[in-house]
Amino acid sequence: MSWISTRAYYERINKFVQKQAPPLASPPLLIESLDYAPIAAAKNADDWDAIAGTLVESARRLESAGAEGLVIAANAMHKVHDRITEAVSIPVLHIADSVGAAMAQTDCQNAALLGTRFVMTESFYRKRLVDHGVNLLPPNPDDVEMVDGIIYKELMLGRVTRDAERALKTIITMKEKEGAQAIVLACTELEMVVDTDANVLPVFDSTDIHCRAAANWILE
Structure with a gap:
Protein backbone atom coordinates (compact mmCIF):
# COMPACT_ATOMS: atom_id res chain seq x y z
CA MET A 1 0.00 0.00 0.00
CA ILE A 95 -1.78 -11.42 -7.13
CA ALA A 96 -1.04 -14.95 -5.86
CA ASP A 97 -3.14 -16.51 -8.62
CA SER A 98 -1.12 -14.53 -11.17
CA VAL A 99 2.14 -15.72 -9.60
CA GLY A 100 0.94 -19.30 -9.31
CA ALA A 101 -0.09 -19.38 -12.97
CA ALA A 102 3.30 -18.01 -14.03
CA MET A 103 5.09 -20.64 -11.96
CA ALA A 104 2.92 -23.43 -13.35
CA GLN A 105 3.94 -22.42 -16.89
CA THR A 106 7.60 -23.05 -16.01
CA ASP A 107 6.85 -26.28 -14.14
CA CYS A 108 8.38 -24.87 -10.94
CA GLN A 109 7.24 -27.14 -8.12
CA ASN A 110 9.32 -26.17 -5.08
CA ALA A 111 9.88 -22.59 -3.94
CA ALA A 112 10.58 -20.31 -0.99
CA LEU A 113 8.25 -17.41 -0.25
CA LEU A 114 9.64 -14.01 0.83
CA GLY A 115 7.39 -11.16 1.93
CA THR A 116 5.87 -9.64 5.03
CA ARG A 117 5.21 -11.74 8.13
CA PHE A 118 1.56 -12.24 7.14
CA VAL A 119 2.39 -13.40 3.63
CA MET A 120 5.19 -15.74 4.72
CA THR A 121 3.37 -17.41 7.59
CA GLU A 122 -0.39 -17.33 6.95
CA SER A 123 -2.43 -19.53 4.64
CA PHE A 124 -4.34 -16.88 2.67
CA TYR A 125 -1.40 -16.45 0.26
CA ARG A 126 0.43 -19.74 0.58
CA LYS A 127 -2.69 -21.79 -0.19
CA ARG A 128 -3.24 -19.95 -3.47
CA LEU A 129 0.25 -20.95 -4.66
CA VAL A 130 -0.19 -24.52 -3.44
CA ASP A 131 -3.45 -24.71 -5.41
CA HIS A 132 -1.36 -24.05 -8.53
CA GLY A 133 0.85 -27.04 -7.76
CA VAL A 134 3.69 -25.21 -6.01
CA ASN A 135 5.30 -26.74 -2.91
CA LEU A 136 6.59 -24.11 -0.48
CA LEU A 137 9.42 -24.43 2.03
CA PRO A 138 8.23 -23.80 5.60
CA PRO A 139 8.97 -20.25 6.81
CA ASN A 140 12.11 -19.77 8.89
CA PRO A 141 11.26 -17.54 11.92
CA ASP A 142 14.56 -15.67 11.69
CA ASP A 143 14.04 -14.97 8.00
CA VAL A 144 10.48 -13.81 8.68
CA GLU A 145 11.66 -11.25 11.25
CA MET A 146 14.54 -10.07 9.07
CA VAL A 147 12.53 -9.61 5.86
CA ASP A 148 9.49 -8.10 7.61
CA GLY A 149 11.73 -5.56 9.35
CA ILE A 150 13.47 -4.57 6.12
CA ILE A 151 10.13 -4.07 4.36
CA TYR A 152 8.42 -1.93 7.01
CA LYS A 153 11.39 -0.07 8.49
CA GLU A 154 13.25 0.66 5.26
CA LEU A 155 11.67 -0.12 1.90
CA MET A 156 8.22 1.34 2.59
CA LEU A 157 9.99 4.55 3.53
CA GLY A 158 11.91 4.56 0.26
CA ARG A 159 15.22 3.56 1.91
CA VAL A 160 17.54 1.10 0.16
CA THR A 161 20.69 -0.06 1.95
CA ARG A 162 23.58 -2.36 1.11
CA ASP A 163 22.93 -4.22 4.36
CA ALA A 164 19.42 -5.07 3.21
CA GLU A 165 20.68 -6.18 -0.20
CA ARG A 166 23.28 -8.45 1.42
CA ALA A 167 20.74 -9.87 3.88
CA LEU A 168 18.31 -10.85 1.09
CA LYS A 169 21.10 -12.34 -1.01
CA THR A 170 22.19 -14.47 1.96
CA ILE A 171 18.64 -15.65 2.61
CA ILE A 172 18.14 -16.60 -1.05
CA THR A 173 21.44 -18.51 -1.08
CA MET A 174 20.37 -20.44 2.01
CA LYS A 175 17.00 -21.25 0.44
CA GLU A 176 18.79 -22.90 -2.46
CA LYS A 177 20.75 -25.05 -0.01
CA GLU A 178 17.45 -25.99 1.67
CA GLY A 179 16.11 -27.31 -1.63
CA ALA A 180 14.19 -24.41 -3.16
CA GLN A 181 14.09 -24.31 -6.95
CA ALA A 182 12.91 -20.69 -7.05
CA ILE A 183 12.07 -17.64 -4.95
CA VAL A 184 8.67 -15.95 -4.86
CA LEU A 185 9.23 -12.26 -4.17
CA ALA A 186 5.84 -11.68 -2.54
CA CYS A 187 6.23 -8.04 -1.57
CA THR A 188 5.85 -5.16 -3.98
CA GLU A 189 8.87 -3.34 -2.51
CA LEU A 190 11.37 -6.23 -2.22
CA GLU A 191 12.58 -5.83 -5.79
CA MET A 192 14.31 -2.66 -4.55
CA VAL A 193 16.90 -4.82 -2.79
CA VAL A 194 16.77 -8.05 -4.82
CA ASP A 195 18.31 -8.29 -8.28
CA THR A 196 15.70 -10.48 -9.93
CA ASP A 197 18.05 -11.31 -12.83
CA ALA A 198 21.25 -12.07 -10.90
CA ASN A 199 20.58 -14.59 -8.16
CA VAL A 200 21.41 -18.21 -7.53
CA LEU A 201 17.73 -19.09 -8.06
CA PRO A 202 15.05 -17.93 -10.49
CA VAL A 203 12.98 -15.14 -8.94
CA PHE A 204 9.24 -14.79 -9.50
CA ASP A 205 8.60 -11.10 -8.84
CA SER A 206 4.97 -10.67 -7.78
CA THR A 207 4.92 -6.99 -8.74
CA ASP A 208 6.11 -7.64 -12.27
Missing part, protein backbone atom coordinates in the same frame (compact mmCIF):
# COMPACT_ATOMS: atom_id res chain seq x y z
CA SER A 2 3.01 2.30 0.01
CA TRP A 3 3.49 5.04 -2.58
CA ILE A 4 6.52 3.02 -3.72
CA SER A 5 4.34 0.16 -4.94
CA THR A 6 1.71 2.55 -6.37
CA ARG A 7 4.42 4.17 -8.50
CA ALA A 8 5.77 0.77 -9.58
CA TYR A 9 2.34 -0.46 -10.65
CA TYR A 10 1.52 2.66 -12.64
CA GLU A 11 4.83 2.59 -14.47
CA ARG A 12 4.87 -1.17 -15.14
CA ILE A 13 1.29 -1.44 -16.38
CA ASN A 14 1.85 1.47 -18.76
CA LYS A 15 5.07 -0.05 -20.10
CA PHE A 16 3.53 -3.48 -20.62
CA VAL A 17 0.53 -2.00 -22.45
CA GLN A 18 2.73 0.24 -24.58
CA LYS A 19 4.76 -2.77 -25.76
CA GLN A 20 1.64 -4.45 -27.15
CA ALA A 21 -0.60 -1.55 -28.16
CA PRO A 22 -0.28 0.97 -31.01
CA PRO A 23 2.22 3.83 -30.60
CA LEU A 24 1.31 6.47 -28.00
CA ALA A 25 -1.34 4.21 -26.45
CA SER A 26 -1.66 4.12 -22.68
CA PRO A 27 -4.08 2.24 -20.44
CA PRO A 28 -7.02 4.08 -18.86
CA LEU A 29 -6.35 3.81 -15.13
CA LEU A 30 -8.08 5.00 -11.97
CA ILE A 31 -5.74 5.11 -8.95
CA GLU A 32 -6.66 5.57 -5.33
CA SER A 33 -3.53 5.99 -3.23
CA LEU A 34 -4.55 5.43 0.37
CA ASP A 35 -3.00 6.86 3.53
CA TYR A 36 -1.04 3.88 4.82
CA ALA A 37 -0.58 5.13 8.39
CA PRO A 38 -4.05 4.13 9.70
CA ILE A 39 -3.85 0.86 7.75
CA ALA A 40 -0.50 0.08 9.39
CA ALA A 41 -1.91 0.92 12.81
CA ALA A 42 -4.86 -1.41 12.22
CA LYS A 43 -2.52 -4.13 11.00
CA ASN A 44 -0.36 -3.83 14.11
CA ALA A 45 -3.52 -4.10 16.21
CA ASP A 46 -4.59 -7.14 14.17
CA ASP A 47 -7.76 -5.25 13.23
CA TRP A 48 -8.36 -6.67 9.78
CA ASP A 49 -12.01 -5.68 9.93
CA ALA A 50 -10.92 -2.04 9.86
CA ILE A 51 -8.53 -2.73 7.00
CA ALA A 52 -11.22 -4.57 5.04
CA GLY A 53 -13.59 -1.65 5.61
CA THR A 54 -11.07 0.86 4.26
CA LEU A 55 -10.28 -1.22 1.18
CA VAL A 56 -13.94 -2.03 0.49
CA GLU A 57 -14.82 1.67 0.57
CA SER A 58 -11.94 2.37 -1.81
CA ALA A 59 -12.98 -0.42 -4.17
CA ARG A 60 -16.56 0.86 -4.25
CA ARG A 61 -15.40 4.40 -5.01
CA LEU A 62 -13.30 3.13 -7.91
CA GLU A 63 -16.15 1.02 -9.25
CA SER A 64 -18.50 4.01 -9.03
CA ALA A 65 -15.94 6.10 -10.90
CA GLY A 66 -16.02 3.64 -13.79
CA ALA A 67 -13.41 0.99 -13.02
CA GLU A 68 -14.13 -2.32 -14.76
CA GLY A 69 -11.54 -4.35 -12.82
CA LEU A 70 -9.38 -3.95 -9.73
CA VAL A 71 -5.85 -4.76 -8.62
CA ILE A 72 -4.66 -4.44 -5.03
CA ALA A 73 -1.08 -3.19 -5.22
CA ALA A 74 0.04 -5.00 -2.08
CA ASN A 75 0.55 -8.69 -1.37
CA ALA A 76 -0.40 -8.62 2.33
CA MET A 77 -3.67 -6.77 1.69
CA HIS A 78 -4.89 -9.81 -0.26
CA LYS A 79 -5.71 -11.18 3.18
CA VAL A 80 -9.03 -9.33 2.70
CA HIS A 81 -9.34 -10.06 -1.03
CA ASP A 82 -12.50 -12.14 -0.65
CA ARG A 83 -14.28 -9.41 1.30
CA ILE A 84 -13.45 -6.87 -1.39
CA THR A 85 -14.63 -9.26 -4.12
CA GLU A 86 -17.95 -9.71 -2.33
CA ALA A 87 -18.43 -5.94 -2.05
CA VAL A 88 -18.08 -5.06 -5.74
CA SER A 89 -19.46 -6.43 -9.00
CA ILE A 90 -16.20 -6.20 -10.96
CA PRO A 91 -13.30 -8.68 -10.97
CA VAL A 92 -10.38 -8.31 -8.56
CA LEU A 93 -7.22 -9.86 -10.03
CA HIS A 94 -5.54 -11.86 -7.26
CA ILE A 209 3.82 -10.65 -12.74
CA HIS A 210 0.74 -8.91 -11.33
CA CYS A 211 1.31 -5.81 -13.48
CA ARG A 212 1.74 -7.98 -16.57
CA ALA A 213 -1.52 -9.79 -15.75
CA ALA A 214 -3.30 -6.45 -15.30
CA ALA A 215 -1.95 -5.16 -18.62
CA ASN A 216 -3.03 -8.32 -20.43
CA TRP A 217 -6.48 -8.03 -18.84
CA ILE A 218 -6.78 -4.43 -20.04
CA LEU A 219 -5.80 -5.43 -23.57
CA GLU A 220 -8.22 -8.37 -23.81
Whole structure:
Protein backbone atom coordinates (compact mmCIF):
# COMPACT_ATOMS: atom_id res chain seq x y z
CA MET A 1 0.00 0.00 0.00
CA SER A 2 3.01 2.30 0.01
CA TRP A 3 3.49 5.04 -2.58
CA ILE A 4 6.52 3.02 -3.72
CA SER A 5 4.34 0.16 -4.94
CA THR A 6 1.71 2.55 -6.37
CA ARG A 7 4.42 4.17 -8.50
CA ALA A 8 5.77 0.77 -9.58
CA TYR A 9 2.34 -0.46 -10.65
CA TYR A 10 1.52 2.66 -12.64
CA GLU A 11 4.83 2.59 -14.47
CA ARG A 12 4.87 -1.17 -15.14
CA ILE A 13 1.29 -1.44 -16.38
CA ASN A 14 1.85 1.47 -18.76
CA LYS A 15 5.07 -0.05 -20.10
CA PHE A 16 3.53 -3.48 -20.62
CA VAL A 17 0.53 -2.00 -22.45
CA GLN A 18 2.73 0.24 -24.58
CA LYS A 19 4.76 -2.77 -25.76
CA GLN A 20 1.64 -4.45 -27.15
CA ALA A 21 -0.60 -1.55 -28.16
CA PRO A 22 -0.28 0.97 -31.01
CA PRO A 23 2.22 3.83 -30.60
CA LEU A 24 1.31 6.47 -28.00
CA ALA A 25 -1.34 4.21 -26.45
CA SER A 26 -1.66 4.12 -22.68
CA PRO A 27 -4.08 2.24 -20.44
CA PRO A 28 -7.02 4.08 -18.86
CA LEU A 29 -6.35 3.81 -15.13
CA LEU A 30 -8.08 5.00 -11.97
CA ILE A 31 -5.74 5.11 -8.95
CA GLU A 32 -6.66 5.57 -5.33
CA SER A 33 -3.53 5.99 -3.23
CA LEU A 34 -4.55 5.43 0.37
CA ASP A 35 -3.00 6.86 3.53
CA TYR A 36 -1.04 3.88 4.82
CA ALA A 37 -0.58 5.13 8.39
CA PRO A 38 -4.05 4.13 9.70
CA ILE A 39 -3.85 0.86 7.75
CA ALA A 40 -0.50 0.08 9.39
CA ALA A 41 -1.91 0.92 12.81
CA ALA A 42 -4.86 -1.41 12.22
CA LYS A 43 -2.52 -4.13 11.00
CA ASN A 44 -0.36 -3.83 14.11
CA ALA A 45 -3.52 -4.10 16.21
CA ASP A 46 -4.59 -7.14 14.17
CA ASP A 47 -7.76 -5.25 13.23
CA TRP A 48 -8.36 -6.67 9.78
CA ASP A 49 -12.01 -5.68 9.93
CA ALA A 50 -10.92 -2.04 9.86
CA ILE A 51 -8.53 -2.73 7.00
CA ALA A 52 -11.22 -4.57 5.04
CA GLY A 53 -13.59 -1.65 5.61
CA THR A 54 -11.07 0.86 4.26
CA LEU A 55 -10.28 -1.22 1.18
CA VAL A 56 -13.94 -2.03 0.49
CA GLU A 57 -14.82 1.67 0.57
CA SER A 58 -11.94 2.37 -1.81
CA ALA A 59 -12.98 -0.42 -4.17
CA ARG A 60 -16.56 0.86 -4.25
CA ARG A 61 -15.40 4.40 -5.01
CA LEU A 62 -13.30 3.13 -7.91
CA GLU A 63 -16.15 1.02 -9.25
CA SER A 64 -18.50 4.01 -9.03
CA ALA A 65 -15.94 6.10 -10.90
CA GLY A 66 -16.02 3.64 -13.79
CA ALA A 67 -13.41 0.99 -13.02
CA GLU A 68 -14.13 -2.32 -14.76
CA GLY A 69 -11.54 -4.35 -12.82
CA LEU A 70 -9.38 -3.95 -9.73
CA VAL A 71 -5.85 -4.76 -8.62
CA ILE A 72 -4.66 -4.44 -5.03
CA ALA A 73 -1.08 -3.19 -5.22
CA ALA A 74 0.04 -5.00 -2.08
CA ASN A 75 0.55 -8.69 -1.37
CA ALA A 76 -0.40 -8.62 2.33
CA MET A 77 -3.67 -6.77 1.69
CA HIS A 78 -4.89 -9.81 -0.26
CA LYS A 79 -5.71 -11.18 3.18
CA VAL A 80 -9.03 -9.33 2.70
CA HIS A 81 -9.34 -10.06 -1.03
CA ASP A 82 -12.50 -12.14 -0.65
CA ARG A 83 -14.28 -9.41 1.30
CA ILE A 84 -13.45 -6.87 -1.39
CA THR A 85 -14.63 -9.26 -4.12
CA GLU A 86 -17.95 -9.71 -2.33
CA ALA A 87 -18.43 -5.94 -2.05
CA VAL A 88 -18.08 -5.06 -5.74
CA SER A 89 -19.46 -6.43 -9.00
CA ILE A 90 -16.20 -6.20 -10.96
CA PRO A 91 -13.30 -8.68 -10.97
CA VAL A 92 -10.38 -8.31 -8.56
CA LEU A 93 -7.22 -9.86 -10.03
CA HIS A 94 -5.54 -11.86 -7.26
CA ILE A 95 -1.78 -11.42 -7.13
CA ALA A 96 -1.04 -14.95 -5.86
CA ASP A 97 -3.14 -16.51 -8.62
CA SER A 98 -1.12 -14.53 -11.17
CA VAL A 99 2.14 -15.72 -9.60
CA GLY A 100 0.94 -19.30 -9.31
CA ALA A 101 -0.09 -19.38 -12.97
CA ALA A 102 3.30 -18.01 -14.03
CA MET A 103 5.09 -20.64 -11.96
CA ALA A 104 2.92 -23.43 -13.35
CA GLN A 105 3.94 -22.42 -16.89
CA THR A 106 7.60 -23.05 -16.01
CA ASP A 107 6.85 -26.28 -14.14
CA CYS A 108 8.38 -24.87 -10.94
CA GLN A 109 7.24 -27.14 -8.12
CA ASN A 110 9.32 -26.17 -5.08
CA ALA A 111 9.88 -22.59 -3.94
CA ALA A 112 10.58 -20.31 -0.99
CA LEU A 113 8.25 -17.41 -0.25
CA LEU A 114 9.64 -14.01 0.83
CA GLY A 115 7.39 -11.16 1.93
CA THR A 116 5.87 -9.64 5.03
CA ARG A 117 5.21 -11.74 8.13
CA PHE A 118 1.56 -12.24 7.14
CA VAL A 119 2.39 -13.40 3.63
CA MET A 120 5.19 -15.74 4.72
CA THR A 121 3.37 -17.41 7.59
CA GLU A 122 -0.39 -17.33 6.95
CA SER A 123 -2.43 -19.53 4.64
CA PHE A 124 -4.34 -16.88 2.67
CA TYR A 125 -1.40 -16.45 0.26
CA ARG A 126 0.43 -19.74 0.58
CA LYS A 127 -2.69 -21.79 -0.19
CA ARG A 128 -3.24 -19.95 -3.47
CA LEU A 129 0.25 -20.95 -4.66
CA VAL A 130 -0.19 -24.52 -3.44
CA ASP A 131 -3.45 -24.71 -5.41
CA HIS A 132 -1.36 -24.05 -8.53
CA GLY A 133 0.85 -27.04 -7.76
CA VAL A 134 3.69 -25.21 -6.01
CA ASN A 135 5.30 -26.74 -2.91
CA LEU A 136 6.59 -24.11 -0.48
CA LEU A 137 9.42 -24.43 2.03
CA PRO A 138 8.23 -23.80 5.60
CA PRO A 139 8.97 -20.25 6.81
CA ASN A 140 12.11 -19.77 8.89
CA PRO A 141 11.26 -17.54 11.92
CA ASP A 142 14.56 -15.67 11.69
CA ASP A 143 14.04 -14.97 8.00
CA VAL A 144 10.48 -13.81 8.68
CA GLU A 145 11.66 -11.25 11.25
CA MET A 146 14.54 -10.07 9.07
CA VAL A 147 12.53 -9.61 5.86
CA ASP A 148 9.49 -8.10 7.61
CA GLY A 149 11.73 -5.56 9.35
CA ILE A 150 13.47 -4.57 6.12
CA ILE A 151 10.13 -4.07 4.36
CA TYR A 152 8.42 -1.93 7.01
CA LYS A 153 11.39 -0.07 8.49
CA GLU A 154 13.25 0.66 5.26
CA LEU A 155 11.67 -0.12 1.90
CA MET A 156 8.22 1.34 2.59
CA LEU A 157 9.99 4.55 3.53
CA GLY A 158 11.91 4.56 0.26
CA ARG A 159 15.22 3.56 1.91
CA VAL A 160 17.54 1.10 0.16
CA THR A 161 20.69 -0.06 1.95
CA ARG A 162 23.58 -2.36 1.11
CA ASP A 163 22.93 -4.22 4.36
CA ALA A 164 19.42 -5.07 3.21
CA GLU A 165 20.68 -6.18 -0.20
CA ARG A 166 23.28 -8.45 1.42
CA ALA A 167 20.74 -9.87 3.88
CA LEU A 168 18.31 -10.85 1.09
CA LYS A 169 21.10 -12.34 -1.01
CA THR A 170 22.19 -14.47 1.96
CA ILE A 171 18.64 -15.65 2.61
CA ILE A 172 18.14 -16.60 -1.05
CA THR A 173 21.44 -18.51 -1.08
CA MET A 174 20.37 -20.44 2.01
CA LYS A 175 17.00 -21.25 0.44
CA GLU A 176 18.79 -22.90 -2.46
CA LYS A 177 20.75 -25.05 -0.01
CA GLU A 178 17.45 -25.99 1.67
CA GLY A 179 16.11 -27.31 -1.63
CA ALA A 180 14.19 -24.41 -3.16
CA GLN A 181 14.09 -24.31 -6.95
CA ALA A 182 12.91 -20.69 -7.05
CA ILE A 183 12.07 -17.64 -4.95
CA VAL A 184 8.67 -15.95 -4.86
CA LEU A 185 9.23 -12.26 -4.17
CA ALA A 186 5.84 -11.68 -2.54
CA CYS A 187 6.23 -8.04 -1.57
CA THR A 188 5.85 -5.16 -3.98
CA GLU A 189 8.87 -3.34 -2.51
CA LEU A 190 11.37 -6.23 -2.22
CA GLU A 191 12.58 -5.83 -5.79
CA MET A 192 14.31 -2.66 -4.55
CA VAL A 193 16.90 -4.82 -2.79
CA VAL A 194 16.77 -8.05 -4.82
CA ASP A 195 18.31 -8.29 -8.28
CA THR A 196 15.70 -10.48 -9.93
CA ASP A 197 18.05 -11.31 -12.83
CA ALA A 198 21.25 -12.07 -10.90
CA ASN A 199 20.58 -14.59 -8.16
CA VAL A 200 21.41 -18.21 -7.53
CA LEU A 201 17.73 -19.09 -8.06
CA PRO A 202 15.05 -17.93 -10.49
CA VAL A 203 12.98 -15.14 -8.94
CA PHE A 204 9.24 -14.79 -9.50
CA ASP A 205 8.60 -11.10 -8.84
CA SER A 206 4.97 -10.67 -7.78
CA THR A 207 4.92 -6.99 -8.74
CA ASP A 208 6.11 -7.64 -12.27
CA ILE A 209 3.82 -10.65 -12.74
CA HIS A 210 0.74 -8.91 -11.33
CA CYS A 211 1.31 -5.81 -13.48
CA ARG A 212 1.74 -7.98 -16.57
CA ALA A 213 -1.52 -9.79 -15.75
CA ALA A 214 -3.30 -6.45 -15.30
CA ALA A 215 -1.95 -5.16 -18.62
CA ASN A 216 -3.03 -8.32 -20.43
CA TRP A 217 -6.48 -8.03 -18.84
CA ILE A 218 -6.78 -4.43 -20.04
CA LEU A 219 -5.80 -5.43 -23.57
CA GLU A 220 -8.22 -8.37 -23.81
